[in-house]
Amino acid sequence: MTTKEGPVAAGRLMRIHEVAAEVRLTPRSVRYYEELGLLKPAARSDGDYRLYDETDVERLRFIKALRDDAGFSLAEIAQLLEDEAARERGHAAYHATTDPVERMRILHDRLARFDHQIEMLRTKIERLQAMVDETEGRRTGTAARINELESSGAESAR
Amino acid sequence: MTTKEGPVAAGRLMRIHEVAAEVRLTPRSVRYYEELGLLKPAARSDGDYRLYDETDVERLRFIKALRDDAGFSLAEIAQLLEDEAARERGHAAYHATTDPVERMRILHDRLARFDHQIEMLRTKIERLQAMVDETEGRRTGTAARINELESSGAESAR
């Protein structure tokens, strides 16, 4: 009943410390991300243990990359990935309807979200590139001064 | 006596709220960055007011970019820029000595730091690019499904 069904992910389910180790996070962080609505385990055991599948792992990896590499806050990541609640609704809705128009809408929605993600990342890349360019400029200045010194006093070098 | 001298920066000096406004930071943050050793005002007034010059503004801009765009922590930024203390020592040392060998060493040092900065930024760019690629992969999959639906049920669309 808490099972995330779906057409994929028939592999085995993992417990929280397993996925945490896999993506190099702590169980605490994974639970915290769930608390913020970043993801929801594929299932729960009878004893209410969180159980994760491969897609959860991928999602966690993506979250970690967004946090570590892109430096987004968890709040921003929540925006980018949208609440897991909304995502699940979208997924369920897709399989609940046979209406192709509705399915179309959902797919276009998903496409738009991917485009948004790509755009945010691209923007970040551009800014970083600008910083690289600037730093290279300074580097060139320093390198020039080295050349000056090197050619002016040309004798004491090893 | 607290003046940062140097051959450049003869422009006028600004007070903390001016530079803060200029680089879109709060005076509080600027003081905090100083506390962490990220920068030091060019001078102090008689009444001990912090006074900044144009190079300080540039430095602050760079710091902000590293924080906002690259997502580095202030501690990491401190590493990248090295303690202002060390920087100042290097600068003073450069002008204190006339020994070309010593000057050479200082310049090569500076060059190495630039190279390190560039490398860190490049690494970050590569990771972001990898994320873009991955997201584009997913996007392509969704786009394909849209095409399927579009050609299979080709009549109900507006």
Added chain:
DNA sequence: CCCAACTCTCACGTAAACGGCAAGGTTGGG
């Protein structure tokens, strides 16, 4: 069935990066 290892949900503690206030000092135009 037993027990070690794992998990659950509170709940409080912490480091980073500031925000905001207090109590007092400084600046500079009128």
Added chain:
DNA sequence: CCCAACCTTGCCGTTTACGTGAGAGTTGGG
């Protein structure tokens, strides 16, 4: 010289992103 607007150094408060138990329950191999 006066005063509004700015600044100073403390110092405590807050948010984010977790760490760290506490107390109780679950799992699974022997």
